[in-house]
Amino acid sequence: xxxxxxxxxxxxxxxxxxxxxxxxxxxxxxxxxxxxxxxxxxxxxxxxxxxxxxxxxxxxxxxxxxxxxxxxxxxxxxxxxxxxxxxxxxxxxxxxxxxxxxxxxxxxxxxxxxxxxxxxxxxxxxxxxxxxxxxxxxxxxxxxxxxxxxxxxxxxxxxxxxxxxxxxxxxxxxxxxxxxxxxxxxxxxxxxxxxxxxxxxxxxxxxxxxxxxxxxxxxxxxxxxxxxxxxxxxxxxxxxxxxxxxxxxxxxxxxxxxxxxxxxxxxxxxxxxxxxxxxxxxxxxxxxxxxxxxxxxxxxxxxxxxxxxxx
Numbered sequence: 430x431x432x433x434x435x436x437x438x439x440x441x442x443x444x445x446x447x448x449x450x451x452x453x454x455x456x457x458x459x460x461x462x463x464x465x466x467x468x469x470x471x472x473x474x475x476x477x478x479x480x481x482x483x484x485x486x487x488x489x490x491x492x493x494x495x496x497x498x499x500x501x502x503x504x505x506x507x508x509x510x511x512x513x514x515x516x517x518x519x520x521x522x523x524x525x526x527x528x529x530x531x532x533x534x535x536x537x538x539x540x541x542x543x544x545x546x547x548x549x550x551x552x553x554x555x556x557x558x559x560x561x562x563x564x565x566x567x568x569x570x571x572x573x574x575x576x577x578x579x580x581x582x583x584x585x586x587x588x589x590x591x592x593x594x595x596x597x598x599x600x601x602x603x604x605x606x607x608x609x610x611x612x613x614x615x616x617x618x619x620x621x622x623x624x625x626x627x628x629x630x631x632x633x634x635x636x637x638x639x640x641x642x643x644x645x646x647x648x649x650x651x652x653x654x655x656x657x658x659x660x661x662x663x664x665x666x667x668x669x670x671x672x673x674x675x676x677x678x679x680x681x682x683x684x685x686x687x688x689x690x691x692x693x694x695x696x697x698x699x700x701x702x703x704x705x706x707x708x709x710x711x712x713x714x715x716x717x718x719x720x721x722x723x724x725x726x727x728x729x730x731x732x733x734x735x736x737x738x739x740x
Contacts, residue, residue, distance in 0.1 A: 433521050434460050436732050437533040439512050440674070442469020443718045444708025445539035446496035446507075447725030448732075452537075453503035455733045460533070461500070461507040462526065464674075468493030469541050470563075470709070471718055478569060480718055489557075492718075517681055517701050534739065535703045535732045538682075538690060539725060540674040542709040542716065546667060547579065551635040559637060559644025562667045564588040565717065573597045574663035577647065579632060581605060585668030586614040592666065593623040600625045600662075602632060604652050627660075629653050635665060673710050682706075689713050697728040703739075705731050 436452050438445050441463035452459035466472060471489035478486040487495075497507055516523040521532040544562030546552055552560055561567040564578075568591055576596045578589040581603040592599045601608075601618065606628050608615050618624050627649070634648035636659070646661040673688040683691045683700040690699055690706040697705040707728035708721035 431530065431532060434458065434531065434533040435736055436460075436535045436537060436729075437462070437522070437524050437531060438537045438539060439515075439524065439677075440464050440469070440538060440540035440708070440710070441467050441497070441507075442471065442493070442539060442541050442708055442721060443496065444541070444710075444721040444725035444728070445469070445537070446493065446500050446505075447722040448537045448539060448707055448729040449500035449505035449507065449725075450496070450503060451726050451729030452732065453500055453505040455729065456504075457729075457733060457736065459500075459505050459537075459729075460531065461505055462510045462512050462524070463507060464540060465511050466541075466543075467509050468497070469721075470544070476570065477566070477718065479566065496722075512677060515677060515681065517704055520703065522703070535735055536705070537697075537725075537728045537732055538678065538699075538704065538706045538710055539708045539721075539728070540677065540710050541721075542671040542673045542689075542713075544667060544671050545669045547632060547669075549633070549635060551637075552667075555635050555637055555639060555644050558639040559663065560635060560665050560667070562671075563716070564591045564666050564668075567664075567666075568592050568595045571596050571664045575661070576600075576664035576666060577602050577627075577632075577660070577662050578666045578668050579603075580668035580670070581608045581610065582668070582670065583610045583614050584670045586610045586618045588666050588668040589624050590617060590621065593621055596623070596664070598625065599623055600627055601668075602627045602630050602649065604631045605629065632665065633657065671709070671713070671716065673713070675710060685713075687713065697724060697731050703732075703735055705735075 705728040707724040
């Protein structure tokens with residue numbers, strides 16, 4: 430058998446890298462496989478102003494780089510590698526990357542979630558420059574601005590309601606003629622004087638350049654007539670939900686109906702002894718950098734206690 434590790438962390442972002450920091454300081458010599466988006470969703474966020482300790486704000490990628498360096502300083506071994514498969518049916522656990530197999534006594538899963546996007550080239554180009562998938566992260570930057578929210582479910586209504594605290598006007602763009610959101614959420618939106626609706630409409634293009642003024646408007650299409658028109662706006666928020674990055678664990682770890690890993694109440698323990706989950710992969714509610722970091726800390730402590738009991 431190749432060298433066996435005490436803890437392997439699959440995924441990065443605030444959860445994985447905080448888990449790595451705590452595990453490293455506990456002398457567990459964690460190995461981190463950061464995955465296809467090293468640093469997680471914060472790497473596509475420009476200004477982060479709500480993470481404590483940075484009164485002037487900090488760029489998302491820079492914050493994640495600091496997380497990584499701090500974990501490495503205490504001995505975390507980080508790799509920009511994507512895990513292909515895991516075998517959690519026997520111990521030590523097996524993690525496979527290409528033709529390499531790694532063995533570990535414990536696993537922390539922090540693979541995160543991915544915001545569902547429209548799939549436009551202009552959307553990815555302007556992400557962080559007027560386009561966002563997180564109102565609680567970025568709403569503050571749109572004080573007295575005109576913003577659009579895409580979607581018709583609870584996520585979209587939550588984003589729109591939050592944005593009315595800052596924006597001068599919020600318009601929900603929905604491709605159908607009625608919302609899918611729960612009744613209470615719909616009532617909240619219809620009663621809010623700052624929220625308008627653009628029914629039977631989809632965004633087909635986003636206008637602007639990142640190095641100039643960012644997003645300046647969108648091209649929308651009427652889903653019934655096919656007619657297109659230009660609409661000016663300062664921001665577009667995608668409220669079409671998130672998809673947990675849990676494909677690797679299908680039929681292996683207990684997931685809820687939407688694919689989030691289920692953990693024991695008040696803990697990061699999964700249904701498999703020695704396997705823990707932290708961050709957005711197990712949190713469909715808060716999805717903030719600081720809550721992810723907090724759960725990463727808890728996962729490392731849970732793993733440390735588990736390892737103490739099996740030795």
